[in-house]
Amino acid sequence: MIENLSNQRKSNRIICLGAGLGGLTAAINLAKKGFEVVIFEKKEREKLGYPWYDSVRGETFQNLGFSVPENVYTNKQLLTFIGPLREGKIEQLKSSEKGFEVDRKALINFLIKEALDSGVEIFFGVEIKELLIKNDKVIGVKNNGKNILSKLVIDSTGVNSPYRKQIPSKFGIKASISNHDIMICNRYIVKKNSCDEIPPQVWIKPDGAFGVSWCKDSINPQYADIFVGELKSVKNKKLNNEVDRIKLENPALPKTEWEAVCAEIPVGPFLSRIVADGYALVGASASMARPVSGSGIEVSLKAGVVLAEEVTKNMDKELDVNILWKYQVKMMRMFGTTFLLHYVFRTYFQDLSVEEIDWIFSSGILNSYEEKQESVVKNRIDKLKNNFSKAKLTLNTMRGYPESSEYLKSGIKDLLLGARISIQIPFKYDKEKVEIWQNEYDSFMESLRQRKDED
Numbered sequence: 001m002i003e004n005l006s007n008q009r010k011s012n013r014i015i016c017l018g019a020g021l022g023g024l025t026a027a028i029n030l031a032k033k034g035f036e037v038v039i040f041e042k043k044e045r046e047k048l049g050y051p052w053y054d055s056v057r058g059e060t061f062q063n064l065g066f067s068v069p070e071n072v073y074t075n076k077q078l079l080t081f082i083g084p085l086r087e088g089k090i091e092q093l094k095s096s097e098k099g100f101e102v103d104r105k106a107l108i109n110f111l112i113k114e115a116l117d118s119g120v121e122i123f124f125g126v127e128i129k130e131l132l133i134k135n136d137k138v139i140g141v142k143n144n145g146k147n148i149l150s151k152l153v154i155d156s157t158g159v160n161s162p163y164r165k166q167i168p169s170k171f172g173i174k175a176s177i178s179n180h181d182i183m184i185c186n187r188y189i190v191k192k193n194s195c196d197e198i199p200p201q202v203w204i205k206p207d208g209a210f211g212v213s214w215c216k217d218s219i220n221p222q223y224a225d226i227f228v229g230e231l232k233s234v235k236n237k238k239l240n241n242e243v244d245r246i247k248l249e250n251p252a253l254p255k256t257e258w259e260a261v262c263a264e265i266p267v268g269p270f271l272s273r274i275v276a277d278g279y280a281l282v283g284a285s286a287s288m289a290r291p292v293s294g295s296g297i298e299v300s301l302k303a304g305v306v307l308a309e310e311v312t313k314n315m316d317k318e319l320d321v322n323i324l325w326k327y328q329v330k331m332m333r334m335f336g337t338t339f340l341l342h343y344v345f346r347t348y349f350q351d352l353s354v355e356e357i358d359w360i361f362s363s364g365i366l367n368s369y370e371e372k373q374e375s376v377v378k379n380r381i382d383k384l385k386n387n388f389s390k391a392k393l394t395l396n397t398m399r400g401y402p403e404s405s406e407y408l409k410s411g412i413k414d415l416l417l418g419a420r421i422s423i424q425i426p427f428k429y430d431k432e433k434v435e436i437w438q439n440e441y442d443s444f445m446e447s448l449r450q451r452k453d454e455d
């Protein structure tokens with residue numbers, strides 16, 4: 001009963017808002033260490049999770065503090081990426097085939113069961129409206145006028161978290177994620193007319209719009225899996241045209257109206273501040289996802305693990321920003337740099353004309369790089385170097401275009417700047433140093449967004 005919670009003054013209670021992947025992972029690990037963990041999830045239990053499979057990298061389920069059963073995932077589908085003029089193609093190579101397709105309903109059901117078995121209390125269908133804040137510190141939540149106290153509030157409510165804006169401004173947490181950094185999408189799982197195979201194709205910049213779409217057989221080949229997505233900032237109503245095109249080109253698809261699941265995915269780098277006194281963001285609410293690369297699930301799960309580790313290490317201390325900052329630094333070091341470099345790359349990619357993009361696709365340069373990547377990548381540093389070189393190499397391939405030299409120089413400068421800023425995140429929380437770093441990080445991202453606006 002929620003009422004019982006408000007009567008207790010527990011010093012080891014952790015509240016998690018939203019049964020997001022990071023929140024559930026943190027909850028499981030913290031409950032196993034003896035914390036009293038309570039989750040408030042606004043949806044009913046049976047409504048959680050998506051009715052489809054999503055791809056993740058092979059490392060995703062390693063070192064989570066629990067083992068994910070094999071019925072949750074299956075072999076990865078190999079995709080063919082198609083350029084905007086539909087001449088250039090990039091096929092995913094078998095050698096880079098290390099990932100899985102994850103059954104999103106099965107994953108969330110497993111995590112919920114694991115959480116309950118570990119002693120986490122979950123209230124479904126409960127939406128907390130207000131955080132409880134005293135002397136600028138988050139000390140719990142308010143439910144129907146009653147206070148529920150906690151040592152830490154974990155915000156795992158996804159891309160549109162309503163709580164970020166309640167955090168005192170001195171912590172610098174952004175109230176919302178920029179429209180430049182959100183992809184709005186419709187996804188359809190439709191029963192096919194026939195058992196004809198639908199080749200797994202992904203279109204980049206379909207119809208000239210900045211976005212992605214795909215059509216492929218679902219894991220159950222009686223169904224097709226269709227996705228159309230565009231950046232929220234450049235939404236130009238082409239999503240419907242794209243669905244019509246896909247319908248027209250695939251005789252195995254029914255001509256009827258399909259029911260869409262509409263969703264938003266953060267596609268920018270991490271927010272520059274994800275912790276405050278008594279409060280931490282995990283997963284999509286901290287902008288921990290990247291499109292197509294299969295990282296939103298992995299990074300959210302790992303964020304839960306890293307946050308739980310930092311909290312457990314400091315069990316007897318106040319979980320203030322000094323302590324929680326270590327979680328942000330670790331996440332930035334593990335994933336943040338790659339996210340930022342991808343963002344630079346995507347910004348410049350978005351500047352290219354459809355002809356240029358198609359040429360990159362048909363040149364074979366990305367395919368050959370993928371092969372190389374597999375042979376040289378041994379650790380995270382290698383991988384970072386590799387991603388960096390891959391971006392640089394692609395920008396270099398544009399050298400032959402006379403008008404592109406400024407583009408090239410500025411792209412390489414931004415890649416180096418992005419790498420430097422993310423690596424220089426202050427190791428310890430020093431308010432002044434952190435503010436200087438945050439300013440640099442945010443200004444850099446803003447300059448990239450303005451580049452897109454000039455387009």
Ligand SMILES: Cc1cc2nc3c(=O)[nH]c(=O)nc-3n(C[C@H](O)[C@H](O)[C@H](O)COP(=O)(O)OP(=O)(O)OC[C@H]3O[C@@H](n4cnc5c(N)ncnc54)[C@H](O)[C@@H]3O)c2cc1C
Nearest residue numbers: 018020021042054055157158263283284289294295296297
């Ligand atoms: C169409 C689509 C395709 C994707 N493909 C991939 C892929 O291939 N690979 C990959 O790695 N990732 C993919 N992602 C991204 C991935 O789903 C997310 O990155 C991942 O789920 C992490 O998000 P989250 O758990 O933090 O948030 P969410 O999944 O958004 O979960 C947030 C939870 O919080 C609840 N909530 C919201 N507000 C409140 C509130 N006020 N109070 C209580 N509860 C609240 C919601 O009901 C929800 O249960 C895809 C996403 C979409 C939509």
